Amino acid sequence: MNHELEQKISALEQEIIAKKQELYTLKKQMPRFEVPDYELKTRQGSKIRLSDLFNGKQELILVHNMGKSCPYCTLWADGLNGLYFHLENRAGFAVSTPDEPEIMDAFATSRNWQFKLVSTHGSTLKKDLGFQLPDGSYYPGVSTFIKAEHGKIFHVAKAYFGPGDDFCALWYLFDLLAVENPDWEPKYKY
Numbered sequence: 001m002n003h004e005l006e007q008k009i010s011a012l013e014q015e016i017i018a019k020k021q022e023l024y025t026l027k028k029q030m031p032r033f034e035v036p037d038y039e040l041k042t043r044q045g046s047k048i049r050l051s052d053l054f055n056g057k058q059e060l061i062l063v064h065n066m067g068k069s070c071p072y073c074t075l076w077a078d079g080l081n082g083l084y085f086h087l088e089n090r091a092g093f094a095v096s097t098p099d100e101p102e103i104m105d106a107f108a109t110s111r112n113w114q115f116k117l118v119s120t121h122g123s124t125l126k127k128d129l130g131f132q133l134p135d136g137s138y139y140p141g142v143s144t145f146i147k148a149e150h151g152k153i154f155h156v157a158k159a160y161f162g163p164g165d166d167f168c169a170l171w172y173l174f175d176l177l178a179v180e181n182p183d184w185e186p187k188y189k190y
Contacts, residue, residue: 020166024157027158027159028156028157030157032146032154032155032156033155034152034153034155035050035128035145035153035155036153037049037050037051037153038050038120038123038125039123040096040119040123040125041101041118041121042101042118042119043104043117043119044101044105045101045102048118050062050145050153051147051153053092053093053116053118054092054145055088055093055116056092057090057091058091058147059090059091059092059144059145060092060144060147061087061094061142061143061144062094062095062096062142062143062144062145063077063080063094063095063140063141063142064096064126064129064131064138065077065095065096065140066097066139066140067098067099067103067104067107067138068097068099068104070140071185071186071188072161072163072185072186073140073161074186074188075170075186076140076161076167076168077095077113077115078111078113079168079169079170080095080115081111081112081114084115087115091144093115093116094115094116094117094118095115095116095118096118096125096126097118097120098119098120098126098132098138099121101119126138129143129155129158130158131143140161141158141159141160141161142158142159142167143156143157144156144157144158
């Protein structure tokens with residue numbers, strides 16, 4: 001083993017961890033802003049409010065999925081399916097999609113997703129939070145919220161998703177492989 005190389009790797013890993021902690025501390029220092037109690041739709045098409053997604057908790061994690069048309073968003077959601085019960089223990093948790101409820105439900109059923117899924121179709125939530133582009137297309141990511149004692153909802157922080165991000169463990173596992181494959185893309189079925 002190369003002891004000097006291992007020390008460099010360890011030092012760099014510690015530096016990256018520290019930088020990530022600094023980044024998330026800075027993100028949480030951004031000014032919070034109040035958001036409306038958006039009306040969304042459940043998988044069955046029933047109305048549900050953003051406030052309902054807190055599920056009795058003070059905080060909420062809301063993933064902004066691009067919907068059925070995106071294999072990358074499907075990859076992230078597949079990974080979240082195994083984590084959602086841990087996430088729900090800590091905060092309210094849901095995945096949002098711009099797809100209409102019937103499309104969202106059929107796709108979620110085909111993927112065996114168990115987490116709470118809501119449709120933002122007909123809502124300005126994604127646009128208001130910076131996850132819908134001016135051309136009408138969407139960008140994936142996550143927002144966190146806190147509910148104040150008086151019931152008002154405030155946006156706390158956000159992050160965008162993309163290949164190599166911290167929100168999908170797959171990238172780090174692939175990075176450890178000997179042969180790089182920059183052409184690999186997720187598929188709905190293999």
